[in-house]
Amino acid sequence: MEEKHVVTSFLEYNNKILILRRSQAVGTYQGKWAGVSGYIEEGNTSFEQSLEEIREETGLSHDDLELIKEGEVLEVVDEDLGRKWIVHPYRFRVKDPTRVRIDWEHKEAKWILPQDLVKYSTVPKLKETWQRVENEN
Template identity: 50%
Template sequence: MNKVLRTTHVVTCFLQRTDLDQPQILLVQRSQRVGSYHQHWAGISGFVEPGVTPDEQALVEIREETGLNVDQVHLLRRGGVVEHRDEELGRHFYIHPFLFLVLAPEEIRLDWEATEMRWVKPAELSSYQTVPKLSEAYEAAIKGE
């Protein structure tokens, strides 16, 4: 019998920089202090709070986790929702993916949620131990709604 999973909406923001030889996206390694997927690599992400739209939450997470302000990023695309069922956590995740251009990558300052950051080529995503469905979320963000 399937266990009832708690519906959980999250945002995942892919921050892209284009000032290098090839576009790269930011991956952050989740700390032991976050609720799940410790040490896994992820985009900038977080729960969508009640009464807040995913678009608004995306900007909140970027500000909290990187220190970047709204004028230091530019929304390129919003992707279609990617679903992930995690029986162990008892959650049915609805991932809202976003692709942002970072205008000031040198200004990024990580908060407590991540221990490390790396700029990687999107094709390298598969060589990292990532949170579930990160590659699918990235593809959705690239494709757009």
């Protein structure tokens, strides 16, 4: 089974988190809701990659964010794809949510209460990924 390391970042403002609906232009999980995510590129740490994905997918820079927590890595097996995702979760506070501008990878964005994640059709194990960064300590 192929292993891929990815980052998933949850952006938070006023106790709500940003979820993004994946467009038809992405390689996997089209139409599913997700955090800000992407493959960890060679030479990047997971933290560096999380900041890069946030910049690409929302237009926010490092200065627009405050790191709240880096969560414990989570393994997500997708038998249909024959892939094991090694997910590196992050949680950031956003200083100004009006600056968020989604790119081509997503067709919709919503700020939701974390407990409402279960109401959405998400990428695999998004709720469990959130739970890795839910507590601030």
